[in-house]
Amino acid sequence: MADESRTVRAAALAFAVAGTGVGLAVASASFYATYFNQPYKKLSHQTWYDAIDADGRIKDLSAVRAGVLDGGIPSSLREEVWSALLGLRKRNSTSVEYEQGKRQRKERYDGFRRRCGELVDLLSKPVKGPVANLPSDLASFTEASRIIAADAPRTSFTYGTFARDWESGIVNGEDITSPTVDWRVAQRERLIRVLEAYAILDPGIGYTQGMNDLAAKFLRDVSNESEAFWCFATFMGGSYRCHFVINPHESSRTGGRDQEGVSDRLRSLGEIIKVVDTPMHKHLSLLKSEECMFAFRAVVVLMARELDAEEVGLLWDMLIGAGDFAPIGNDGVEKLAGGGAKLFLHVVAAALIGMRPQVMACKKADDLMQLVSRKLPGHHFMAHDLVKKGRELMKISAKAV
Numbered sequence: 001m002a003d004e005s006r007t008v009r010a011a012a013l014a015f016a017v018a019g020t021g022v023g024l025a026v027a028s029a030s031f032y033a034t035y036f037n038q039p040y041k042k043l044s045h046q047t048w049y050d051a052i053d054a055d056g057r058i059k060d061l062s063a064v065r066a067g068v069l070d071g072g073i074p075s076s077l078r079e080e081v082w083s084a085l086l087g088l089r090k091r092n093s094t095s096v097e098y099e100q101g102k103r104q105r106k107e108r109y110d111g112f113r114r115r116c117g118e119l120v121d122l123l124s125k126p127v128k129g130p131v132a133n134l135p136s137d138l139a140s141f142t143e144a145s146r147i148i149a150a151d152a153p154r155t156s157f158t159y160g161t162f163a164r165d166w167e168s169g170i171v172n173g174e175d176i177t178s179p180t181v182d183w184r185v186a187q188r189e190r191l192i193r194v195l196e197a198y199a200i201l202d203p204g205i206g207y208t209q210g211m212n213d214l215a216a217k218f219l220r221d222v223s224n225e226s227e228a229f230w231c232f233a234t235f236m237g238g239s240y241r242c243h244f245v246i247n248p249h250e251s252s253r254t255g256g257r258d259q260e261g262v263s264d265r266l267r268s269l270g271e272i273i274k275v276v277d278t279p280m281h282k283h284l285s286l287l288k289s290e291e292c293m294f295a296f297r298a299v300v301v302l303m304a305r306e307l308d309a310e311e312v313g314l315l316w317d318m319l320i321g322a323g324d325f326a327p328i329g330n331d332g333v334e335k336l337a338g339g340g341a342k343l344f345l346h347v348v349a350a351a352l353i354g355m356r357p358q359v360m361a362c363k364k365a366d367d368l369m370q371l372v373s374r375k376l377p378g379h380h381f382m383a384h385d386l387v388k389k390g391r392e393l394m395k396i397s398a399k400a401v
Contacts, residue, residue, distance in 0.1 A: 042071040050063070051063060056098060058089070058091040064084070065322075075161050087326075088234060119138055123138075147209065157184050157216055163187070190225055194225065213305065214232060215232045239339060246261060246263075262299065266295060280356060280360065283359070284359075284368075294372045307377070318383065322343050350389035353389070353393075
């Protein structure tokens, strides 16, 4: 589907520029060469199966990572491959041990869900005794569940593995009131449960708007709700966690002073632009936008609203494949791009450089804010090209250190 959409867009552009002059003809030819002569093939099932031995142990992930970084993961393989690349499935675990690990993760997830139920019951009863005697997690959960309930109906879901399995009867929802409900309703209820459980797992974050966009992507292609939860929690709980931290000192799980917040991450984006495109950074400084607050949404939700749905999936596959989600210094995950969201920040920089003429034309900060929030999604950037450009920019940044 994604390959077909790329072809349609390329063809449409070619027709649009036909007969409009030599300059545009050259641009059209370049576009044609980029999108027709460089097909991006997703990771093949055979490559994945070849990486696993007869007992289910993962022999080598190098070919799998290469396939993921080249063209992403097919929907039908995402649950298995995500689990391996995110570190949920240990490389030396047999198939039996992998299934045991899934059961253990489900038990823990079910524990979070039971705690959610206990807190909901407490909220339905009148308070007796001093407020100080109430559970410490009640206030944060109350706030989180209220916002989750408001955000879930507004979350956009796309058809994927879960929708297919739901419609075919392969999976059903334990807490779904009617087995005949539309898959979107089932997804919304799964989303609420996953986000509430995360609020219990990480009370320092609880729930912040935008987390629904991240969780929805994992729910799309992971039918097992517990596994979807753990993929989501691992992905966003690492180097991307700070995207949802407004005040790092209040939200730090450890109380340390080195906890990053989203403003720190945005300043890092500004520093990258300063190195890879100094004139653009000078222009941003003139607009008093060098701290890149205009890119707030794109950074927080990992471009989930800036790219087409299929491209978001491809981008996240590649970020997972590169280990970008893992914090720097986490030796449990192989990091081809260094981890710590370095690759992602360079991808955002690549998108902004791709809009360079429009960015340089902005006369004030509000113009820039409007440009990025409204025009960036309309550019229909290709995830593969953004990641390729992002990795090129990383080389420039590395030389400047």
